[in-house]
Amino acid sequence: MNTIKEQKLKSLSLQKNSNKGFLWGVATSAFQLEGSPYADWATWDSILTLNPKVTNHYELYKEDIKLIKELGLNAYRFSIEWSRIQPTEDTWNESVVQHYQKIIDLLNDYGITPMVTLHHFTHPVWFITRYPWHKKGCIEKFIKYIDKLTDSIKEVDYFITFNEPYLLIMGGYIEGCIPPGYKDFELGIKALKNILLCHSQIYDLIHSKNKNSQISIAHNMAVFTPWIKWNPFDRVLTKIAKRFYNQSIIEGFLNGKIIIKLLTLKAYEIDAPIKGKLDFFGINYYTRIHMRFNPFKKLFIEFRHRDIDGHGLTDMGWEIYPKGLKKVLRYASKLQIPLIITENGIATKDDNKKMKFIKAHVDVIESAIKEGIDVRGYFYWSLIDNYEWLHGLDARFGLYKVDFKNYRRIPTKAASFYSHIIKSRNFSTGKNE
Ligand code: FCB
Numbered sequence: 353m354n355t356i357k358e359q360k361l362k363s364l365s366l367q368k369n370s371n372k373g374f375l376w377g378v379a380t381s382a383f384q385l386e387g388s389p390y391a392d393w394a395t396w397d398s399i400l401t402l403n404p405k406v407t408n409h410y411e412l413y414k415e416d417i418k419l420i421k422e423l424g425l426n427a428y429r430f431s432i433e434w435s436r437i438q439p440t441e442d443t444w445n446e447s448v449v450q451h452y453q454k455i456i457d458l459l460n461d462y463g464i465t466p467m468v469t470l471h472h473f474t475h476p477v478w479f480i481t482r483y484p485w486h487k488k489g490c491i492e493k494f495i496k497y498i499d500k501l502t503d504s505i506k507e508v509d510y511f512i513t514f515n516e517p518y519l520l521i522m523g524g525y526i527e528g529c530i531p532p533g534y535k536d537f538e539l540g541i542k543a544l545k546n547i548l549l550c551h552s553q554i555y556d557l558i559h560s561k562n563k564n565s566q567i568s569i570a571h572n573m574a575v576f577t578p579w580i581k582w583n584p585f586d587r588v589l590t591k592i593a594k595r596f597y598n599q600s601i602i603e604g605f606l607n608g609k610i611i612i613k614l615l616t617l618k619a620y621e622i623d624a625p626i627k628g629k630l631d632f633f634g635i636n637y638y639t640r641i642h643m644r645f646n647p648f649k650k651l652f653i654e655f656r657h658r659d660i661d662g663h664g665l666t667d668m669g670w671e672i673y674p675k676g677l678k679k680v681l682r683y684a685s686k687l688q689i690p691l692i693i694t695e696n697g698i699a700t701k702d703d704n705k706k707m708k709f710i711k712a713h714v715d716v717i718e719s720a721i722k723e724g725i726d727v728r729g730y731f732y733w734s735l736i737d738n739y740e741w742l743h744g745l746d747a748r749f750g751l752y753k754v755d756f757k758n759y760r761r762i763p764t765k766a767a768s769f770y771s772h773i774i775k776s777r778n779f780s781t782g783k784n785e
Pocket of ligand 1: 381384515516519572636695733740741
């Protein structure tokens with residue numbers, strides 16, 4: 353900023369984008385839209401070697417952001433792909449940083465509040481092979497990157513440090529189905545601790561650079577229920593899942609300690625310096641999971657879905673359970689900070705089903721706000737169809753359908769429907785004023 357006039361303009365645009373009203377947005381992640389040849393995921397799933405540019409958003413970003421504008425949204429959550437900025441250890445590609453800055457500038461010009469996710473599952477290959485999250489050096493490398501990145505990136509207040517850290521640990525360290533592909537619970541606990549240490553350091557770091565910043569993680573929450581109501585084993589599993597998956601991190605933010613107790617007798621206690629290190633709480637909510645005790649499964653746990661309430665299943669087989677959003681919001685409100693639904697969406701080729709899904713979840717938010725829960729935003733996942741982790745290109749979450757052969761974006765009926773919902777609901781009541 354050079355002149356006083358420019359500074360005033362800047363502060364005006366920040367006010368325009370500040371958290372006064374409800375944030376109506378869409379969420380995406382860089383890798384799922386644009387791939388990256390330097391990321392661990394690039395070769396993890398063969399579909400990506402056939403479609404390395406995925407939706408080609410890296411080149412078509414202007415067109416896509418225009419879609420957000422046309423929908424009348426006032427917020428956009430997206431991520432910055434670390435592996436493009438540091439394709440090899442200790443290198444730095446500033447032109448990529450400037451590419452993401454252009455996205456931020458365009459959003460601000462349109463009056464759309466940017467929310468930047470700093471880590472959304474992917475890593476540079478060099479990092480995950482030499483410094484995976486359970487090993488020495490990972491914190492230093494990641495913080496160094498974030499420090500330099502946040503020196504460059506301007507005009508953003510909202511940050512998500514990590515997207516779904518528990519999913520990363522479960523997939524990457526327990527199941528071993530996503531990078532780094534370990535199957536070792538103890539390593540997973542170490543990795544989780546390091547990730548939380550990073551969150552804590554990044555929280556302080558960004559706040560020291562930008563007093564207006566609003567920082568959270570995006571925590572995946574689900575409703576858990578026993579597969580058979582009266583079965584004591586299923587009930588125990590349900591309790592454990594709820595505690596571990598939904599609640600333990602919230603307890604961590606409340607008192608700086610995460611206690612993880614699975615079926616084994618040993619309880620893990622993680623001292624995590626994250627107490628109070630949140631300005632809002634980001635919740636990704638999709639479904640209800642039915643817990644079934646199965647002696648032939650790992651840790652005796654089987655996760656199942658079935659349609660009980662008649663809302664149906666998504667194309668990925670997930671149960672549609674809008675009521676559950678209220679349940680997780682109620683629990684998270686324990687944190688006594690604003691809540692933002694940083695992801696919620698449905699994979700379906702049926703436009704009517706997509707519209708019903710959106711309406712049902714927005715209705716739940718409306719009733720949660722009436723109940724006094726401090727909800728400040730809703731981000732539909734996702735703007736356009738994209739790569740879905742381990743599921744390929746056929747999980748159609750987009751408000752816009754993508755033709756992956758020619759990268760054309762085609763509106764679904766849900767696009768104009770979502771646009772209509774935004775205009776017809778007034779969520780500036782409640783605690784948002
Ligand atoms: C969430 C992820 C997001 C997307 C949706 C469908 O768990 O955060 O990247 O894949 O699921």
